[in-house]
Amino acid sequence: MKGYLAGRLAQAVLVLWGAYTLTYFILYLLPGDTLAIMLSASGMEADGLSAQELAQARAFYGLDKGVFEQYFALLWGALQGDLGQSLSLGRPVTALLAERLPQTLALAGTAIGLSLLAGVGLAYLTAYVQWRPLKAALARLPSLGFSVPVFWMGLLLIQVFAFGLGWFPATGSQGTASLVLPAITLAIPSAAVYAQVLQRGFQGVWQEPYIATAFAKGLSRAQVQARHGLRNAALPLLTLVGLQVGNTVSGAVLVETIFSRNGVGRLAQEAVLRQDIPVVLAIVAVSAAAFVVVNLIVDLLYPYLDPRITHTAKVS
Template sequence: MIKKGILRIVNVVIVLIGITFLSFSLLYLAPGDPAETYIRGGDGNAGTVSEEAIQAQREKWGLDKPFFVQYFNWLGNILRGNFGESYTTNRPVLEEIGSKIGPTLILSVAALFVTLLISIPLGVLCALYKDRLLDNICRVFSFIGIAVPSFLSSLLLLYFFAIQLNWLPVVSKGGFQGLILPVTVLTIQCSAKFIRQVRSIVLEQMNQEYVRGAIARGVTKSKILFSHVLRNAWLPIITLIGIYFGVFLSGAAIVETIFSWQGIGQLAVEAVGRKDYPVIQAIILWLGVLYVAVNFLVDLSYSLLDPRVRLGKGENK
């Protein structure tokens, strides 16, 4: 158990180092010059500034140095807790991100809660009543939810509920009303997949030998479901919960932008448009850390909830 824990921690460190290197490399190779964008004010007017001014800005930010020098300088600063300053606002990057983490977490947790509240019961019911009316309705819902992109469903809901009916604000101000539409969009997108996945997991368990044996012994269906099927189906469902929480945290950029939700996703879109590399790198690293942390906790929960994993069943002795 201790050996597995150490190996997991080592794997986490390796993954995080890989994330820092890949994110820095991709931005380094990206077209465009952030120093030139900053000096020209983003208007592309080539005749108003000199090349010397642009070069001076590159030197100020350290962009004139070789790749590995830039990377290790940046990595060393991060290890000391210094993420640098935003190229456009000159504020510390941690301040830029810190004010956006809260709204994104609120949106993600709310969307995950509603998704679980809807998807798990419906997925179980669809498995119990396979090919019945409810199962067919959920299939249609899943097909539509997966087929319709989030930006389209966001615009449709915004137009109908905010503009036509005037029930909800067009521009979110961070309150409960402003949370309803973005949570609805994220819930539709993920519930469409989650319901089918829970259904498949439960059906797989219901086809196992131990279920047929319990039925032959005369065990009631409700006891089989709650004492056996759901108990064994819970572990893969926990994995799905971890995956979707990461999806909510990192994949809500379009939804946050459309609904003016002041979160990490909207900040990332703005930073990409401004070529604000320190902010982009910090956001990628933050999302990477969250993904790794969630997966680590899911892996740890397996060891705590499943004695076979905790005891290392199946390993060579």
């Protein structure tokens, strides 16, 4: 078990480094002069400055060094916890993240919780209902859920619940009420995927001979589904939850833009537009770390859900 954990942690570090490096070089390859973009962002024209002033600015931001030199400088700083200065905002990246991250974590956390609740709930209900028309209708809901675009769903929710009924604020990031609509918007596609997979899982498990054994004991349908069906049907779900965390990050970019929330997602969108390499790099590193950590947790949870899986070497 210890060896497994050490291996997985080393793997996680490797993934983080890979993501960081890949992102850096992709950003470097993007066309455009970083300094010109920075200057235009702060309202100045590069043409209005003398060559000497430009060189000074370049040296100040470390842009005169080679690609690899810049890369290693950034990497070394990142290892020491210094993610550098934002090129366009002129503030330390760590401070920016500290300000924006809690917003996004609250949004993503709520969305993941909601999507699991809705997805598992829907699939459980579908498996339990026996009246065919309702069962068929419930089984078709997930495909509707992930075929509706996130932005459209967001606008629809704003239209109905913010402008129409006035229950929740349409925009902003103050208070719990402002979290509701964005979290629902973000949760719907994931919930649909969970529901679809779990519905399939139940369909498969319902045919298993151990279900017949359970019925033959004299258990009721509800008991069989709760004690023998759910856990077996939910096995594929765990892997999926790990993978969906990635989607939640990219979903956050959209949702935070629609609902004008000051989160990491919007920061990412702005940073990419301004080619703010340190900020984008930091965001990639943070989301990669989240992805790796969640998937590690998923893998460690597996043996508890399915005793047939073990991370320790088996001796027969």
